[in-house]
Amino acid sequence: MNPYLAGIILGLVLLLSFYLTGRGLGASGAMKSVVVTTVETVAHDKAESNEFFSHYLNTGHSPMRSWLVFEILGVMVGGFISGALSGRLSLKNEHSPKISSKKRIVMAVIGGALFGFGSQFGRGCTSGAALSGMAVLSLAGFVTMVAIFGSAYVFAYFFRKNWI
Amino acid sequence: MNARIIISVIIMGLGLTAAMLPNRKNDSIALNERELLQEMLLETNYLSTDEVAELLIAGDPSIQLIDVRPASEFKDPLPRAINIPLDSIFSDNYAFVFDQLVVKNVIYGSDDVRAAQVWMITKQKGYKNNYLMKGGLNAWKATILDPKLPPITASQSEFDLYSKRMASRQFFTGAKALPQVNVQPIVPVQGRKKKRVQGGCS
Amino acid sequence: MGPIIPIFEIPEELNFLVAFIIGIGFGFALEQAGFSSSRKLAGMFYGYDTTVLKVFFTAAIVALLGLTFFNYFEMIDMSIVYINQYFVNSAIIGGVIMGLGFIIGGFCPGTSACAAAIGKIDAMAYLGGSLIGIFAFGATYDWWKEIYMANPLGGIKLSTSLGLSDGVVVFGVVVMAVLMFWLGEWAEKKFRRPDITEET
Numbered sequence: 001m002n003p004y005l006a007g008i009i010l011g012l013v014l015l016l017s018f019y020l021t022g023r024g025l026g027a028s029g030a031m032k033s034v035v036v037t038t039v040e041t042v043a044h045d046k047a048e049s050n051e052f053f054s055h056y057l058n059t060g061h062s063p064m065r066s067w068l069v070f071e072i073l074g075v076m077v078g079g080f081i082s083g084a085l086s087g088r089l090s091l092k093n094e095h096s097p098k099i100s101s102k103k104r105i106v107m108a109v110i111g112g113a114l115f116g117f118g119s120q121f122g123r124g125c126t127s128g129a130a131l132s133g134m135a136v137l138s139l140a141g142f143v144t145m146v147a148i149f150g151s152a153y154v155f156a157y158f159f160r161k162n163w164i
Numbered sequence: 165m166n167a168r169i170i171i172s173v174i175i176m177g178l179g180l181t182a183a184m185l186p187n188r189k190n191d192s193i194a195l196n197e198r199e200l201l202q203e204m205l206l207e208t209n210y211l212s213t214d215e216v217a218e219l220l221i222a223g224d225p226s227i228q229l230i231d232v233r234p235a236s237e238f239k240d241p242l243p244r245a246i247n248i249p250l251d252s253i254f255s256d257n258y259a260f261v262f263d264q265l266v267v268k269n270v271i272y273g274s275d276d277v278r279a280a281q282v283w284m285i286t287k288q289k290g291y292k293n294n295y296l297m298k299g300g301l302n303a304w305k306a307t308i309l310d311p312k313l314p315p316i317t318a319s320q321s322e323f324d325l326y327s328k329r330m331a332s333r334q335f336f337t338g339a340k341a342l343p344q345v346n347v348q349p350i351v352p353v354q355g356r357k358k359k360r361v362q363g364g365c366s
Numbered sequence: 367m368g369p370i371i372p373i374f375e376i377p378e379e380l381n382f383l384v385a386f387i388i389g390i391g392f393g394f395a396l397e398q399a400g401f402s403s404s405r406k407l408a409g410m411f412y413g414y415d416t417t418v419l420k421v422f423f424t425a426a427i428v429a430l431l432g433l434t435f436f437n438y439f440e441m442i443d444m445s446i447v448y449i450n451q452y453f454v455n456s457a458i459i460g461g462v463i464m465g466l467g468f469i470i471g472g473f474c475p476g477t478s479a480c481a482a483a484i485g486k487i488d489a490m491a492y493l494g495g496s497l498i499g500i501f502a503f504g505a506t507y508d509w510w511k512e513i514y515m516a517n518p519l520g521g522i523k524l525s526t527s528l529g530l531s532d533g534v535v536v537f538g539v540v541v542m543a544v545l546m547f548w549l550g551e552w553a554e555k556k557f558r559r560p561d562i563t564e565e566t
Contacts, residue, residue, distance in 0.1 A: 001399065003417045003420040003421050004171075004421075006400075006421050007399070007420055007421040007424025007428070008425075008428055010424070010428075011426070011429045011432070012428060012432075013391040014425055014428075015428065015429045016388065016391070018368075018369065018429070018442070018447055019369060019441075020368070020370050021369055021370075021372070021384055022363070022368075022369030022371065022446050022447045023361050025392055026363070027474070027475035027476035030475075031475055031493070031496050031497055032500050034497060036504075039504070050504060050505070050507060051507055051508065067381065070385040070389065071385040071386065071388060072476075072479050074385065074386040074391075075393035075396070076393060076482070077386075077389070077390050077393065077483070078389060078394035078395075078396075078397070080393075080483040080484060082393065082396075082484075083402065083483065083485075086398070088402070089484050090484070091485040093486070094486060095405075095488065105487070105491045107470050107471060107472075108404075108471050108472070108488040108489070108495060109471075109494060109495035111469075111470035111472060111492060112478070112491065112492035112494065112496040112497075113495040114466050114470060115463075115467030115468060115471060115475065115492075115496055115499065116495065116497065116498065116502075117467075117502055118459075118467055119460065119464060119475065119496075119500070120460070121459055121463060121510065122463075123451065123456060123460065125464065127476040128363075128450075129450055129457075131422065131426060131429075132363075132429075132450070133449075134426040134430065135426055135429035136448075136450070136523070137532060137539075138450040138521065138522070139452050139523060139527050140452035140522075143452070143457045143461065144460065144464075147461020147464070148461045148462075148465045150465065151461065151462040151464075151465030151466060152411050152468045152469045153411055155465060155470075156408075156469050159469050160412065162408075162472075163412060164412055172547070172548075176540065179427075179536060182431055182536040182537060182540070183531075184533060185434060186533075187532050188437055188438055190442065190443045190444065192367045192443040358445060358446060360446055360447075361369065361372055361447060361448045363448030363450075
């Protein structure tokens with residue numbers, strides 16, 4: 001699909017989200033809910049004593065009962081539907097021909113860990129902070145977006161073998 | 165290429181229009197002008213002096229009389245009225261008096277001028293449960309405290325009203341004290357406060 | 367007047383249903399844009415595929431213009447809408463770490479969820495990694511707490527910090543976006559890599 005058209009659809013979805021619920025999209029918060037719930041079930045006492053986790057456990061209901069968790073479930077369903085409609089459903093490991101499959105998986109895990117860590121630090125990821133933040137003209141959104149894309153450009157040179 | 169230029173121009177045009185729009189702050193609770201006018205014309209927003217007298221005699225605890233005269237003029241108020249002068253209605257102590265859903269506020273002054281101002285401000289801010297006693301204390305004196313005997317040619321209902329008013333007058337100026345009703349301090353139960361949505365990462 | 371759910375005090379369960387449906391739209395748009403492919407996403411930083419830029423900025427200016435006009439036509443109450451809280455240090459440091467994570471992993475959480483849904487194994491690995499990363503942050507929270515909470519400036523808008531009116535900033539963002547579209551198209555022609563872009 002033409003990227004501009006996809007962008008318009010995405011923009012309309014974002015606008016609808018603001019108009020209906022007063023909040024924009026997001027993703028990293030759902031991952032956090034999963035982590036908090038896991039930590040709570042596995043090591044309940046540790047969770048209570050840790051300031052970060054206890055903050056999300058003292059709300060009176062399960063941390064999984066959050067807006068973002070339902071939204072991410074929807075993202076998966078939506079992605080699946082779109083992939084099915086366009087014939088892109090396949091179990092695949094995508095990587096540059098210059099590196100091995102295994103290295104790609106390792107890189108994905110490391111990248112994911114860094115991004116997960118950074119998203120908590122930066123209070124949002126590209127969808128929640130950058131995209132939705134820009135739509136409401138929030139300074140935090142712009143700064144986070146510039147930091148993410150700017151540093152990605154800077155580091156791109158060192159990792160070019162992975163992609164090109 | 166052409167399509168791109170056209171679309172770019174359209175987008176820039178939209179952006180330019182946006183640049184010229186004034187900074188407008190919308191308030192989801194406050195009324196706009198048309199709604200305010202509708203509210204002002206609604207009879208249910210007003211109480212006549214007779215209705216207020218009836219409620220006071222019955223000892224109805226669900227009303228709260230508010231006297232908006234300046235503190236220096238606050239003499240001989242209606243029973244159990246509290247004094248909130250016009251210029252202090254926005255101070256912290258009094259905002260919750262108007263913005264709550266527990267008791268009905270009946271606003272009055274020496275006449276309608278100041279009371280109507282206070283009443284309109286509360287309406288405009290979207291607070292519910294605020295009513296105006298029409299005519300103020302002047303009307304109260306003329307109808308309840310010193311009712312005029314209707315002429316011989318008046319209808320039966322007017323005579324009934326007169327005798328009712330004479331009875332009220334007896335009640336308010338006579339020996340009978342008003343029944344003691346325990347006035348609870350007003351607890352703002354469900355003020356219509358606006359809350360920002362929680363969003364972002366959490 | 368919007369936003370509908372907070373103003374009409376609609377129950378939370380319906381809010382979650384709306385979240386699910388919006389998520390479906392979100393995932394659909396992301397996948398249609400091709401964001402379920404990590405090479406496409408990384409292509410943005412090497413110039414051969416600027417889809418990210420186009421989709422991202424198009425979505426941002428559609429929503430931005432939409433909100434501006436809604437605000438003007440009194441259809442939305444912006445004092446209820448969530449505005450991201452700005453904590454200077456954590457925004458910048460978090461952003462840099464995220465940039466590194468982005469270029470190594472090739473995804474962001476939203477796109478990785480979308481890609482995992484269509485079966486990309488590296489996306490699933492990315493999701494697993496992000497769970498580890500978040501856990502690491504939580505477990506070592508005490509080390510970062512001061513930096514994390516430093517310099518709170520609240521829900522400050524770009525227009526306030528620059529001293530301009532909202533409309534002017536919106537126009538500036540739109541102009542910048544259009545410029546970046548033209549720049550992106552030029553870069554795609556210059557750094558062409560048909561072997562990658564035609565894969566997906």
